[in-house]
Amino acid sequence: MTRTRTGLKAVSIAAALAAGSLALTGCGTTAPASPVADGGPVTVTSIDGHQISLPATGEPTAVFFFSVGCGECVNGVRSLGRAATAAEEAGDNASFLAIDMDPGESKETIGGFMDSVDAEHVPAAIDTGAALSLRFQVAALSTLIVVDAEGKVTFRATDPSAETITAELVKAGA
Template sequence: MTYPRSRRSLSIPRPRHLASALFLAAVMALTTACASSPSGPSAAPGGSSPDAAGAVAVTVSDIDGTTRTIPDGKPAALFFFSVGCGECVEGADSLNKASTALGSSADYLLVDVDPREPKETINGFRDYIKAPELPAVIDTGATLTTRYKVTSMSTLVVVDAKGDVTFRATDPSAEKIQEELTKAGAQ
């Protein structure tokens, strides 16, 4: 399978686009419903939500079986994608370049928002962007998508060591990712 670098060369069937759009719409509806619920212990001390300051860490298993915690004592860059998203190739490639430049001073994670895409397909995507070692998770249950309020594919989120979101953009360059991770505490 090939992964085109631009929408113009994208040859993905429309049903796949529709399914991805419907999935994201469902995630957004769930996020809105959960966020507007007046009951439950959603407020942290001082009246702020857990996402506002000092967010609780999220632990996930990547497709290689490694347990990952975000944040894990250092900044992290999470790129939300789907293999069927042609525009996501450049953003994932930028994340890979940033990870090469900054190394272990930050964590990096590809987050596949389509729970139907198998591990082998994601590995093919990582191979295509020449980043087979870049950690990837399948966001089954939309845990990370909901936590970081992601509403579209090709979104990059930077969180600092406390878990606060410090940057959010669509397809930023590798240089911009490096800059924002450095601002968030990467060295």
């Protein structure tokens, strides 16, 4: 019985030390450490070489986070493409961006995916270093956010329809 209590005491002490160590090193904190966490603009390079900044100057942007290997993401990227077409036809002042969260996927693979879901006209970029994911606190694939011209996220959803994306862009100032 004494041996068991001693063993439990040792385990309890080890657990306390480990918890203290985690607290001291900052592990488990909810705020990501990021050079772009201050809300300033973030610039990414699209797969075709263009520089794209968020927030976009003077207009809201619909940003969809995806991966080519995500089957659920197909409908979301397709909706983003349809919303981009509708906004262009309506003359809405809005931007669109598809962000691939998997840095291992090639530009060619992403381009083929965008073509296959009829969203080839939407700029796509790879979230190198997770700059946009961290900035906008996106942790899950198939997430769409609408960012207004000041950089504030005004809408967040999983796989919204093209109509919902368009309506939320209008609310954000398109």
